Amino acid sequence: MRALLVVNPAATTTSARTRDVLTRALASDLKLEVATTGYRxxxxxxxxxxxxxxxIELVVALGGDGTVNEVVNGLLHSGPDPEGLPALAVVPGGSTNVFARALGLPNDVVEATGALLDALREDSSRTVGLGLVSGTPGTEDEGVPERWFTFCAGLGFDAGVVGRVEAQREHGRKSTHALYIRQVARQFLGEPNRHGGTITLERPGEAPIRGLALAIICNTTPWTYLGNRPVYASPEASFDAALDVAALSKLSTAAAARYATQLLRSTPERGPHGKHAVALHDLTDFTLHSQVPLPFQVDGDHLGLRTSATFTGVRRALRVMV
Known part of the structure; x- marks a missing residue:
């Protein structure tokens, strides 16, 4: 099998020595080309x-969720074709690695490499669904390029946190869970829409849901990890279904504390709940509109401010070696 290994040299949890070991291990089973990324x-x-x-029959991504997202968007540039496109394999090298862990892969580079070699020898793969977000026709975001995402997107609060973390990393801070927690607190203290949500969710054949303060779109579960603790914003989300939405209509101090506690205690059976929580499962097509520009993120990549975004859940979009 002819394969391409895409290496992000800035991956948080890998070293040059680890990358060399991985390359030699894969080259023993594959006709391997190696490419190192040099720019966003x-x-x-x-x-x-x-x-x-x-x-190329297989593309292996060594890096974090951002690297994986870029590889997926490159593979699917002309649309999904699970049988005709190269398969994807992931070796986690970032700080969180949500997509890889959601696939059931070890979070350790060496162990994940061993699991990948086993999958290649056994020709073990699965076809996963993905999310696609695009600009909404008739809005100022109409011309925004389409973007595939593997595990989540967000409009509002969580995207604001992502933007703050990225700004800190650009100033040389390491991506740690402590950094994320600090930025969550700062985003909350500076959040202008805590008491009056500006987001409306529209879907075909259903009444609009108005007044949302934040919206998280999940393609799988967990939504993220705090260290080794999985966090379930949408417990029913699955690579075998379309998209799930977890949203809140109120972010007062009391409501935020309640839902933050529920997130920390969330399980595969139960996520955030209550009168200000909205949970929607297996949505194929929907649009989010905001009365004011809000931060927007895809797979942990801050994409600036948006007033609208149209989402599509695409089942069986890409073949992944697992």
Whole structure:
């Protein structure tokens, strides 16, 4: 099998020595090409070239969720084709690695490499559904390029936290869970829409849901991890279904404390709940509109401010080696 290994040299939890060991291990089973990313979007460009070239059968992403997202968007540049496109494999190298862990992969690079080699020898794979977000026709975001996402997107509060973390990392701070927790507190203290949500969710054949303060779109569960603790914003979300939405209509101090506690105690059976919580399962098509521009993120990548976004849940979008 001819494969391309896309390496993010800035991946949080990998070293040059680890990358060399991984490369030698994969090269023993594959006709391997190795490419190291050098700029934002490079992994996407490499994966697109692999998909369009027709010779690569497998693309392996070594990095965090951002690297995986870029590779997925490169592979799916011309749309999903699970049987015709190269398969995807992931070796986690980031700080959280939500997509890889949701697939059931070990969070350790060496163990994950062993699991990948086993999957290749056994030809073990699964086809997963993904989310697609695009600009909404008739709005100022109409021309925004489409973006695939593997595990989540968010409009409002959580995207604001992501933006704050990215700003801190650009100033040299390491991506740690403590950093995220600090930015959650700062985002909450500066949140202007705590008492009056500006987001409306619209879906075909249903009444709009208005007054949402934040919206998290999940393609799988868990939504994220705090260290080794999984957090379930949408416990029913699945790679085999379309998209789930977890939203809140109030972010007062009391409500935020209650729902934060529920998130920390969430389980695969129960996520946030209550009169200000909205939980929707297996949505194929819907749109979020906001009366004011709000932060927007996809797979932990802050994409600036948006007033609208249209989402599509695409079942069986990509084949993944697991």
């Amino acid at each position: 979007g490079h992994a996407r460009d490499l994966a697109r070239q692999a998909a369009e070239g027709g010779e």
